[in-house]
Amino acid sequence: MKLRPDNPGKTLLRLFSYFRFNKFLFIAGLLSIIFSSIAQIAANGLLSPIIDSLIEGRGWPVFIRYILIMAVLVVLISLAQYLGNLSMARLAQRTVHKIREEMFSHMEKLPVSFFDQHPHGELMSTFTNDVDMLNQALEQSTSQVTISVVTVVGTFAMMLYLSPILTLVVVGMLIFMLLAVKYVGQRSAKNFRYQQ
Template sequence: MNLPAEKSLNFTASGKRLLGKLRPERLWLALVFALAVISVTFSVLGPRLLGEGTNLIFSGVVSKSLPSGSSQADVIAGLRASGDSTQADMLSGMTLTPGLGIDFAMLSTVLFWALALYVLSSVFSWMQAYVLNGVVQRTVYRLREEIAAKINRLPLSYFDKKPRGELLSRVTNDVDNISQSLQQSLSQVVTSLLTVIGVIVMMLILSPLLALIALVTVPLTLVITAFIAKRSQKLFVAQWANTGELNGQIEETFTGHALVKVFGR
């Protein structure tokens, strides 16, 4: 009964309790998720349009170098007849107009829509951050109210046995960490997960083989991340345990120095 309380390392249980604090904001969280989906969708489609713009430029440069008056089929047939099947295969996958250069009108249209997608993505991302900030601040406000109510219910004997600095660290530093974690983690988890899904889908659409090669490195990344997280969790807990002890020492030794002098100590 007299042993000091152990610091909980059960992330699952703590995470469930923390998510329970967000239950009153579930409708706003649904809006945050919807805004994140729209923002990520636009940001993923942007590179696709830029790729179309690159194709227009490359096709225009190649078309300019081909003899005017001939068709794309005639040029490809001539290359195959001369034994240059590699270049013929490359040209067969393009849309060419021999003798003409870059279609700047079409290129301008593509770039305009790409710019519009990126602007819309930024707008929806800002809206998501704005709504999420309100959700987090209201949640932390309710949490601070609960902490204040709990402190008011505690007997005076508790405060006599507890260093004031440690109590202040719990009320200020720990709650600030929760606020910062909710603000950053919720947004990053949702956005990153949706971005990964969107990018994988786009990669599979463009080239399944290249997508498979790129995804081979994902398990290695997950293993490294899990290894680092396992080591950093203990250090993070130790860091804030030491912060509480330091705050307690400062409060008792320096901030309370004037009070000690009053008692002639």
């Protein structure tokens, strides 16, 4: 049995095409995760006004108002994360169920010689272990990638809003660090090959 796909990109696209059978769950999960990430960034952005209100002595009413807004955001974040995780878990389970049905239907059409050439354990492993791993990957990777992208974009936007100059300094330092890591990595690889 072939373990690696010829074209991983096409394989991923085909895999994600199964989401069309459960569009509502996919959209609901995606929107919940995006909302949760944005609300998390907004909650972090509230820390500065809360601390400023205490230092500048604006009074308890202002402080309490900020705390109430923060509490509402925390509740919304928790609810959105729960709904997002639930939607993605159900989406993954239904997608895997559909894949298992198609696999079983395909196997019924295979000639007897196929089963003679492949051990039963190998086929059962594909039906159970491999598909279970696919379920975990679909459930976790989709939400994690979405959270990461929204968090990076949102944090960068918040940094630009708070201090464009400081943002440029941070971006410049990151570019310098990436170039330095690339240079050191290439030199280390050459020296390692030379020592071998």
